[in-house]
Amino acid sequence: MNASHDDMSEKNATHHDAAPCLLFVDDDRDIQVAARILFQRRGINMLSAHDAAEALTRLASHPVALVLLDLNYTKGARTGAEGLALLKDMLVLRPDLPVLVVTGHSGVSIAVEAMRAGATDFVMKPWNNERLVNLVSKTLEKSRVSHSSETDPVLIVASQVMKQCVADVDRIATTRAPILISGPAGVGKMLLARRIHALSNDTGALHVLDAEDCEALPEEDGVWIFRNSEALSPSLQRHLTDRLDERSPPRVIALSSLEPHTLRSRLQPKLMLHLGLVTLKIPPLSERPDDIPALAAHFLHYFSVRHMLPEPELDAVRSAALQAEVWPQNVRSLRAAVERAVIMGGWQASPEGPGNQAEETQTLRDTERSLIEAALRRHSFNVTQAARELGLTRPALYRRMARYGL
Structure with missing residues (x-):
């Protein structure tokens, strides 16, 4: 990231700034700089994002009123697939968000496809400055989007297992099938459930129910999300089964921390026939380590802006x-640890983690020291080569070596 420009723009794009905030997603940093200068002269704050993950983080963290969306972020990409996928994710997060597609290599046909997917309009590269500013200004005037950045949490995925899970969700979201989402506490079951609802085109009401406290089923249909579905009472299980047997049943999304085979022993067989029709399982964070750096980066930015x-x-x-x-x-737990790091101004071991786990579990500090020491040994204590492997500058590595007495 170009810190000098991006940091400056983010300081301007605060929750209390009256000027509209625009998010421009494009991997070309020169174009970003030119666009920022253009919009700043017109009193419009601009945030930059260079890929999909960064764009979603900016959208969740700042009061974005409009998005300019390039469709390709990987060198050599021309299909627009990256941008179309990001457009879907942004509209799941903010359904009323105006998005103007910026297209060059992908051409008009992809821009038209993006508009069918929910984009507001498109502009071709290279653009005419006056026409672009006029289009942005008119779109902002027409838009009734609240400039609040209070949104649902963002679904950030980097691992293949979670990408496949999201692909499965997107495929079945438009059906009326009941769905069971299982996985341990804190893995993101509710986020997937809300994504299903957002993509379902269901105009009925959304009801989020805690099975432990649920005494009666909603009278109206729509989408029913049950937390801790294994806690449904026997009478409610019978009533829910009867509703699902109807010709036009509600859309039921059942969430559970239990494994599906264990859940079968807690729910009545006829109800499980419905809920087990489509089953999605989210693995714990330990089984998808590729998601951890992406999530940490997202939470770092989110909480630094928030605090x-x-x-x-x-x-x-x-x-x-x-x-x-x-x-x-x-x-x-990861979210709490990152927020703590932002508030305290540095990383600390999680109080939920090593202190309450088996004795062999290392603290963050111990792990970092071990990684640095191992890299130094592999390179015969050549600091330049070790720093390159660790992704650090030489001064940063020297500071860590001094901290750990290496």
Whole structure:
């Protein structure tokens, strides 16, 4: 990231700034700089994002009123697939968000496809400055989007297993089939359930029910999300089965921390025939370590904006240390650890983690020291080569070596 420009723009794009905030997603940094200068002259704050994950983080963290969306972020990409996937994710997060597609290599046909997918309009590269500013201004005037950045949590995925899980969700979301989502506490079951609802085109009401406290089923249909579905009372299980047997049943999404085979012993067989029709299982964070650095980067930015504090550094060593940590509450624990790091101005071991786990579990500090020492030994204590492997500058590595007495 171009820190000098991006950091400056983010300071301007605060929750209390009256000027509209625009998010421009494009991997070309020169185009980003030119666009920022253009919009700043017109009193429009601009945030930059260079790929999909960064764009979703900016959208969740800032009061974005409009998005300019390039469709390709990987060198050589021309299909627009990356941008179309990001467009879907952004509209799941903010259904009323105006998005203007910026297209060059992908051409008009992809821009038209993006508009069918929910984009507001498109502009071709190279653009005419006056026409672009006029289009942005008119779109902002027409838009009734609230400039609040309070949104549902963002679903950030990097691992193949979670990408497949999201692909499965997107495929079945438009059906009316009941769905069972299982996985340990804190893995993101509710996020997937809300994504299903957002993509379902269901115009009925959304009811989120805690099975433990549920005494009666909603009278109206729509989408019913049951937390801790295994706790449904026997009478409610019978009533729910009867509703699902109807010709036009509600859409039921059941969430459970139990394994499906264990859940079968807690729910009545006829109800499980419905709920077990489509089953999605989210693995714990320990089984998808590739998601950890992506989630940590997202939470770092989110909480630094929320608390108006600097972001602690997230380098290769720190990412590896986080991947080696134990997260009892999965994403929930990681989120708390990152927020603590932002508030305290530096990384600390999670109070849920090593202190309450087996004795052989390393703390973040121990893990980082071990990683650095191992890299130094592999390179015969050549600091330049070790720093390159760890993704650090020489001064940063020297500081860590001094910290750990290496």
